[in-house]
Amino acid sequence: MKALVVYASQTGNTRKVAEAMARALGCEARAVGELDAAALEAESLFAGGAVYATHDHGLDPALTGFIARLDPRKVGTAYAFSTGFERSDASGLVARALAARGVAVGRERFACKGQLFKLFMRGHPDARDLEAAAAFARRAAGQA
Numbered sequence: 070m071k072a073l074v075v076y077a078s079q080t081g082n083t084r085k086v087a088e089a090m091a092r093a094l095g096c097e098a099r100a101v102g103e104l105d106a107a108a109l110e111a112e113s114l115f116a117g118g119a120v121y122a123t124h125d126h127g128l129d130p131a132l133t134g135f136i137a138r139l140d141p142r143k144v145g146t147a148y149a150f151s152t153g154f155e156r157s158d159a160s161g162l163v164a165r166a167l168a169a170r171g172v173a174v175g176r177e178r179f180a181c182k183g184q185l186f187k188l189f190m191r192g193h194p195d196a197r198d199l200e201a202a203a204a205f206a207r208r209a210a211g212q213a
């Protein structure tokens with residue numbers, strides 16, 4: 070079973086979650102900019118991001134561009150995750166981008182709070198968030 074965690078993270082919140090998932094699965098967590106999306110092969114692909122006012126309250130274009138270059142034939146099932154405000158539905162945006170690319174998307178998604186400039190949701194993702202992320206990844210990849 071080959072699993073891979075990919076993320077776009079401007080202030081580090083989503084990267085922390087990605088790394089917790091990767092530790093739980095014994096696989097790599099890689100920033101989208103480090104990878105050639107078209108060549109990527111994975112049985113379970115975990116894809117995470119967040120929304121930004123600087124991108125019209127949407128996902129980082131580095132993430133949507135990466136997803137748009139994935140080869141759906143090389144990806145088994147993709148699982149969306151995100152950090153941020155609960156109302157942002159960033160994980161839903163990731164899931165919809167994956168589905169629009171023709172990638173099979175797992176029904177379950179993971180989202181947790183992600184602090185914004187230490188003003189909002191300070192300290193998140195915290196240890197509990199990261200444990201929940203790890204548990205989600207194990208469950209989704211069938212390793213629970």
Ligand SMILES: Cc1cc2nc3c(=O)[nH]c(=O)nc-3n(C[C@H](O)[C@H](O)[C@H](O)COP(=O)(O)O)c2cc1C
Pocket residue numbers: 077078079080081082083084118119120121122123126127152153154156157182183184185186
């Ligand atoms: C520059 C910037 C703009 C943001 N704009 C929004 C926004 O428009 N709506 C929102 O719900 N969250 C917004 N957020 C909050 C982020 O989605 C949240 O902090 C997220 O956890 C950031 O993830 P990252 O640390 O992986 O980049 C913004 C954060 C930053 C840094």
